[in-house]
Amino acid sequence: MAHTIDISVVPPPLKSDWNPPAPSGNSVSPLVERRLLPAGPAYLAHVKRAVHKLTFEEHDKHVEAENERLGLNGTGANGEDDLGVGDEEEPEDLLTLDAKEWKKQDHYAVLGLSHLRYKATDDQIKIAHRKKVLKHHPDKKAGIAGDSNDDGFFKCIQKAMEVLTNPERRRQFDSVDPHYEDLESEVPTEKQIKNTKDPQFFFKNFAPVFEREARFSRKQPVPMLGAYDASKQEVEGFYDFWYNFDSWRSFEYLDKEINEGSDNRDDKRYTEKKNKSERARRKKEDTARLRGIVDLALAADPRIKRIKQEEKEAREAKKKGKTGAANGLSAKQKEEEEKKKAKEEAKRKEEEDTIARAEAKKAKAAAANAAKKARRAARATEDGTPA
Structure with a gap:
């Protein structure tokens, strides 16, 4: 339990030679009306609480959630978004690289950009390099006992930055990227x-x-x-x-x-x-x-x-369509042929009937003439005169 202690404060007495200051002869400047505009984090927090109708506790929870989200996305301590680069795990074999063998090294892995590789932007490369330098600069390890390769790895970091920030050399490295060769x-x-x-x-x-x-x-x-x-x-x-x-x-x-x-x-x-x-x-x-x-x-x-199967089926369907069309045309031609034959048969019968009627008419006329001659011959016989 907290204890409260009251301490009496007694101001020191005035000096014996102290005199109040003489009044100034300058006139007081006239009053000017100024319009003050609210601004700042406190005012923005107040507006957010008022608009969303939040209590102070609810607002604090929202702020914490937002900070966690920014932390997952890689927001540094200074509030600058580091794009989530340069924080990859550094295995022991990576930290013990020989700076002289820089051509055999994976520069993206050195800068912590293994997950991005050729897709890494220039800004991401610069941010990753800055984070690696702050972490592995030799001055930070000065005076620490033990064998450390931070100086050699720092040189690897500088070489990786040199290669990846040069467009031509980066393209050459991307051409033989050991990750993709595997x-x-x-x-x-x-x-x-x-x-x-x-x-x-x-x-x-x-x-x-x-x-x-x-x-x-x-x-x-x-x-x-x-x-x-x-x-x-x-x-x-x-x-x-x-x-x-x-x-x-x-x-x-x-x-x-x-x-x-x-x-x-x-x-x-x-x-x-x-x-x-x-x-x-x-x-x-x-x-x-x-x-x-x-x-x-x-x-x-x-x-x-x-x-190929679709083309084969299309050809067969087309062929069947042509066959069906050909069969339909033959039936039509056959019907026309039958009509033509019927018409010719009717015409032939009509001609035969016409010829038969003409012959019957001739036969009838011949019979009439023969009967007429026979009657004349009979009358002549009866009269006794030659026909």
């Missing part, structure tokens, strides 16, 4: 494709492969693998793009360094020639590697089989 072997084999029973195996395993390779394309955007129901035009466009893939990937980063201090021109020319030859060889091998991936994907793509 992933290049993770391509499905023909045996795996043949033995799988998963209908989505092709898309699950080949889609990440083409996404990784797309970063080297000079032409953007790059068509991705797509889904099973992609149209024939999309599938053909995808393979046409990847069979004509224009890669900016280069291998200068792996060039053999010319011996420092060497003044021998022949040595320099030989080294440069050797480096150029090695770059061309690696470029050729990389092109063949990518072409092999595209060939394998084309041979295993289930959409090719689906498109």
